[in-house]
Amino acid sequence: MAGYQLTSFEHVLLGLVCLSPSSGYDLKRMFAATPMGVYQPSSGALYPALRRLEARGLVRATGLDAAGESARHRRVYEPTQAGQTAHMTWLRTPVEPSTVSRDLGLHLMRFVMMEHAFSREAVLGFLDDLKDALAAFTSGLERYAATQLDESHPRLALEHGLAVHRASLQWVDHTIATLRAAPEHRDKSPKVCG
Amino acid sequence: MAGYQLTSFEHVLLGLVCLSPSSGYDLKRMFAATPMGVYQPSSGALYPALRRLEARGLVRATGLDAAGESARHRRVYEPTQAGQTAHMTWLRTPVEPSTVSRDLGLHLMRFVMMEHAFSREAVLGFLDDLKDALAAFTSGLERYAATQLDESHPRLALEHGLAVHRASLQWVDHTIATLRAAPEHRDKSPKVCG
């Protein structure tokens, strides 16, 4: 049933299907429309990935779309119980400090998907972990930069890394403050549960 | 001789070999040491890639390392004429606005490698193009953000994209100013030429 662990792409697809049942084409349009979707999955990546999720029993294809209308030759996927569990487990994956820079886009995706699946406290906990990891990475860069005192291009490129990670850190701080000020989300996991 | 066009990874390796002749193991340590090297190429990626560059006639393996010392079972690569030409062509590749966000790391790499290969004016021209592309991407994000007025997680994630791209833009501005103030680089392409 469970081949092995899912790829990041599969986790994202599973998460999107958990947010709202979708066909492959729906997902394709979603990636195309959102500016987040700098990444444009090809048919050869998307459809086989959905089939793999189906083969592992994490999603199931129905003949109906989200509005309940029959869609004969559309495969509308919805999560199974196992799929929702796997999704929640993925959302709860701790932030790995050593790879936080590489995985930042993934963490942002997870943050988006936490909105209707986590309590505000859980989201704030995640953001705290993310902040710590980013702070550690950034101070590592700063320590390294301190050994490179010249004005060479490598040094300047290093400054770019510092600048964007500091911006990420500020975003985390700002977002934590925003969420603390906001009221608890009212509709608690209508579709996604664990 | 020329299979087809090189991958980004191959271009980076070629560029590093152009900066100074290196063995596969040298390159591996370089990726491990520099904090840029969030990416850690595996042996199964690195050595075959160098062999491909060699098969295409872009690099050549000598039995001597950079210091001229014999190194029996080290394969120290140096660029061929064709390799240096290919490298310079890569450095001169225009910045593609539509993929500037995805390719930002690559552009930074190119910027680093331009130091000893380009005149200051050429580097400034590259940075101007990069700035325009980043500005276009950022204002595209801003336009999209204007249609998302709520305080949902997708909106907040969008703010992250805005924050980091604005930071990149500021870096470009600052770097342009720094280079304009600095004197022209004295040692003009001692190793890399076109």
Add this chain to the structure above:
DNA sequence: ATCCGCATGTAACCCGTTACATGATTCT
């Protein structure tokens, strides 16, 4: 009747990861 967009899929090819294998050199 035809053309275009919807919707899913497949096959060749390439490349990266993981994990293992293999010698040579240096250190203790």
Add this chain to the structure above:
DNA sequence: AGAATCATGTAACGGGTTACATGCGGAT
């Protein structure tokens, strides 16, 4: 001598890209 490091390599496996194929549906 034995261990760790240097240094290069290979094989299995998985998955993404490109490009092509296919069928249905609505529009002119």
